[in-house]
Amino acid sequence: MMNNTSNSNGMISPSSTSTNTQSQQGLKTYFKTPEGRYKLQYEKTHPVGFLHYAQGKTVTQVSIAHLKEKSAQAPTSSSSSSLSASSGVRLAAARLLGGGNGSRALSFVGGNGTSKTVVGSSKIGSLGGLSSSNSLVNSNYDGKGTYLIFNVGDTVFISDLNSHDKDPIKSLHFSNSNPVCHAFDPEAKDGHDLLIGLYSGDVYSVSLRQQLQDFGKKLVGAQHYNKDGSVNNSRCTSIAWVPEGDGTFVVAHADGNLYVYEKNKDGTGDSSFPIIKDQTQFSVSHTRSSKSNPIARWHICQGSINSIAFSTDGTYLATVGRDGYLRVFDYSKEQLICGGKSYYGAVLCCAWSMDGKYILAGGEDDLVQVWSMDDRKVVAWGEGHGSWVSGVAFDSFWSSPTSDDTGENVMYRFGSVGQDTQLLLWDLVMDELVVPLRRPPGGSPTFSTGSQSSHWDSICPIGTLQPAPSMRDVPKLSPLVVHRVHSEPLSGLIITQESVLTVCREGHVKIWMRPGYGESQSSTSETSLSTNSKDKPPLSAKVGSSSYKH
């Protein structure tokens, strides 16, 4: 395997193709929905033969990053002088080459071919060899584009979303510990827009563009937080930028703590926090020194926080964890608003609806919970996964076909992925939710529709957590679509305007184009994508960033 890789430096594509077809027998390249077919457009993965020894320890997560057209000013004050000096040349080169994502892929392949003879070192994959032998290729990374960021083993890979190239365009190697989570902020005001959290608890913030411009395999211009786990040495589990937070971000850890950081701030002050007296109680403590970073610690629960998500406007923060609870906090007030327990087992993922009214959560009970912020309780359980639910996301771009008729019939489309290797799509129509009546044991269930409120208990007071509901008390949803998308258990799901992205634990990403998208050539879809992201940047960007990422 090793030998094979180092020899085939210039011939990555044929071998990776054969590996893939072998491992994905019986997997269809499309799935049908009422609105049409979703087609498998691209696949992204780590370079073939990339050996991730510590793979069992880390699970691949994926983030989407939209890089906008570079502004006139120098992008990052921290980038080296040689880089900023040559940026004009690179922009010109990019224009010459077409500037689009499609041509980038072309030039990439070309560069790879010519560099073949030059490459003598046994770098993993094609990337190292490429960048060291042909510096011009990097000039393409200046323009706008959409990138996929995903971690596998000890490496973070960056792929061009809109190229047919399966291999990543960039790899960032971490020697001290494995990267486990990441988040991108499309609204970042200065350079640093990408956060990376490690297994060791360490956290980095970097500029994505600067990484793409650099030739090496190490992070450049990075800010290092919680160095060597000095503040908290338990594993990072989830990381998110605070929406409209002016560079504030939060990091969740496996010991039930969450820390608030301010980017670009050196943690020179005392960052020690008081001992947590009651592990089971929520508590927030702030650092006394204004110079310290992190600035606050939230102790949320006993055991791991598995995932966090901000509501779109940043008002609320949802967390899910090992203790089986979904918790919703008012972020600025640092107050627990509501929450509840899963049917059983840990909760692994969560996501908000665009309007902030519903939260999806999935976990070890194989169920997809729909949590209502109005009712402060679970309003539906999605039954259909044959194993743990590892990723959930609302489809914010879905418009209900019936929405014009009544106006009241609110409908949501959402998706979920599980360790059963399946992607499920669901429709949530509030009026159609049926609440099973209490029934004598063993009897056949009877259902009532409509006036569900009479069967529901009154809303619980603010700040209280609901116990696990009984199986018979929660309405059930059935999936609209069940599709086996990978041969490995899945770990994440992102739904964008153009596509549905699925990722498996081992680091393979599949991009399923919506009906009507991606039927033409990739250059066309790329154009439509960039137009869309220009039109409503916060919308599409947010979907790709922390809040919709598992």
Added chain:
Amino acid sequence: MGAAGSKLEKALGDQFPEGERYFGLENFGNTCYCNSVLQALYFCVPFREQLLDYYANNKTTGDVEENLLTCLADLFSQISSQKKKTGVIAPKRFVQRVKKQNELFRSYMHQDAHEFLNFLLNELVDILEKESNAAKISPEASSPSEKVANGPRTAQSNGVQKEPLVTWVHKNFQGILTNETRCLRCETVTARDETFLDLSLDIEQNSSITSCLKNFSSTETLNAEDKFFCDKCCSLQEAQKRMKIKKPPHILVIHLKRFKYIEQLGRYKKLSYRVVFPLELKLSNTVEDADSEYSLFAVVVHVGSGPNHGHYVSLVKSHNHWLFFDDENVEMIDESAVQTFFGSSQEYSSNTDHGYILFYESLATSSKS
């Protein structure tokens, strides 16, 4: 050995649970199947306590004839009364007794841990039932002279109501399944109850215990060659059949059918499927919507790629710490390490350590039993 013991003690520090003992078990040549099950049972606290009670009560009655029950009680009491907190014990007398009792386990071949657990629990039940019957006929049965021959035969002839005895082994492990068959012609539902000490589940690749349990209780249609004889219709009819759990046990033992007979191969094959098991579980396939929660406290793990060789180890939760028992060795592990024993999603994987028998304890108070 001593060093290893102190390492565990060091790891636990002042968190070492009061009165608890963590002892490895010596391997007498392929007896890991036995050791792994013994550790799981030892850390099944209600079972251990009742066994130790039994031992304490029976010690006073003098020289009882040696059987599997007394050997097991002896062993557990030996472990629990150790002065040291950690170390290694040789379950010699117990293993000898097992081999004496059952020729299956006599050889040095690789044995099936589930078969052994099954044999052991049934044997314990038999012994307890015999003792109870003996006690019923003669209150003074404890005197050695009378004890020998007054078999249970006299008990039956005495006309004593022969009700199925519920021993403390039953109270811990026994549940009741009900097999409901609905005749598709007359709609009559015939329900037949059967007791179980563990559930054996068919497994699928990339599935969960929850979904395996669901499949276990899924409705099956009996037709064609496999019709059902309906008593009401007095003929063979198409019918629908399903298994439900009528009474969930206090200790739920789930056996994953990882060893499957493959007809084309003419032999057994190990299924290395990835089957995830949560640390908490609820049974939804019950007759009543019980919603009672279970907590995982032990896993017997089969290590190896084939059915006829390999190794058994066990993971045990004791006082909120997870421990790894591999014959003589005992180590502390992190809770998150449990998931490395789920299995593999690829057929040929270097990871061959797979959860095989799962032990869940009901969190509801044992008043239900």
